[in-house]
Amino acid sequence: MLSLEQDAREQVRPAFLDGRPKRLLIDGRWAEALSGQRFRTLNPSTGQPLADVAQAGPQDIDLAVAAARRALEGDWGRMKPFDRQARLLRLADLVDRHFDELAMLDTLDMGSPVAGAPAKRRRAVALLRYYAGLATAIHGQTIPNSQPGRIHACTVKEPVGVVAAINPWNGPLGLAIWKIAPALAAGCTVVLKPAEQAPLSPLRLGELCLEAGVPPGVVNVVPGLGDAGAALAAHPGVDKVAFTGSTEVGQKIIRASAGNVKRVSLELGGKSPDIVFADADLDLAVPGAAMAVFANSGQICSAGSRLFVQRSIHDEFLERMAAYARDLRVGDPCDPRTQLGPLVSQEQLDRVTGYLDAGIEEGARRLAGGHRKREPELAAGYFVEPTVFGEVRDDMRIAREEIFGPVVSAMPFDDVEEVIRRSNATPYGLGAGVWTRNLDQALQVGHGLQAGSVWVNCYQAMDPAVPFGGYKMSGYGRESGIEHMEEFLNTKSIWIRTA
Known part of the structure; x- marks a missing residue:
């Protein structure tokens, strides 16, 4: 017979934990890892298994990056800012509606107390709605110049491209939103590699992205071990890496980015x-x-x-x-x-x-x-x-x-x-x-x-609305605020001689 405490645990067990292995989300579909390998995520309160999860390897990363590239060059790349905004707002509503489930996944997967859930709900929904607002506020400038003749100069802002988002385990849902929302607002596509210690809420968030109308391939979620993260950071099809984690791994990502000189933003360690x-x-x-x-x-x-x-x-x-x-x-x-x-x-x-x-x-x-x-x-x-x-x-x-x-x-x-x-x-x-x-x-x-x-x-x-990021070996780039959006945008200058 279950104790009252055990019975309470069973009653709050999210439906996402249905006893079946969790798979990778690539191109809008759930898929096993090509290697067939899985890893087990544990409840840190008890040391007991929560779920077996497909373990992405380099070949799965290839598939996810290819899917993100197709989506970028397809309907998502042609989508108007209004429509990107609408999908982010729908996602905000879905996260709000399902937040108890998402928060419980984090509680079971990495030990985050349920007492903090109200503040985390507010932050998660606020992030999505904030970046949704910025989706329609992206603009360039018309710039007076000193060239002879009548030459018009202006700038336009364009999405940087395919984004590799690599996160640690200490805030699975919040950190996933913090990476995905600005990337989508800017018009980028994402391959998210959550930490193997806490992959459950990011997988569920990926599912909610599809429900919100985000097209297949725009958000891909590929849990895995270090080899998956390394393959993603070095992948020639990735245009930018957004990483949160240790300074040691951040340094490895900088070195891995040299292959195609991809953009990198890093939020690293601290001793504040x-x-x-x-x-x-x-x-x-x-x-x-x-x-x-x-x-x-x-x-x-x-x-x-x-x-x-x-x-x-x-x-x-x-x-x-x-x-x-x-x-x-x-x-x-x-x-x-x-x-x-x-x-x-x-x-x-x-x-x-x-x-x-x-x-x-x-x-x-x-x-x-x-x-x-x-x-x-x-x-x-x-x-x-x-x-x-x-x-x-x-x-x-x-x-x-x-x-x-x-x-x-x-x-x-x-x-x-x-x-x-x-x-x-x-x-x-x-x-x-x-x-x-x-x-x-x-x-x-x-x-x-x-x-x-x-x-x-x-x-x-x-x-x-307020930027966050580090000095020195705590990283570079900023998250939150208008500065965060700039991390996902390229600036193009256009010159036009009119006479």
């Missing part, structure tokens, strides 16, 4: 500073700085994992943050009371617990957490306690390397110039936080930090 000044509102800053790194179990590229606290409030602040961390509810992500779910995989659990050991070995002091969760109901999953380290030095591994788990490394500082210098002493530059009541101080630090986003008295605020 979060700076708390003595005049900060601690009732706001303590939970804000805590969730800057603990949200999504720390599996966020821009997590504020390097915490700099001004010396006069350092001890009080860490005591309060440690208490906050101990009170966070870690558990079954299907439970609406859960605040932190599991890490995505055994591999990620091993990585994070390795850093927990390294912190102690290098002399940091564990103020909260620091262990794997071993309660009987959680022991089979990949759960780890939210962890606060004090007495951290800038040269420690936990202060230098991206952990991608719920681990914060706290360090004291004395003045503005010092904290700016230390914050920038990293190869990364994705995000940063500042907590202060002093506007002049906030602006000074904000301008001094080498980061693509600086949040003041908040953290991880995002909006479809």
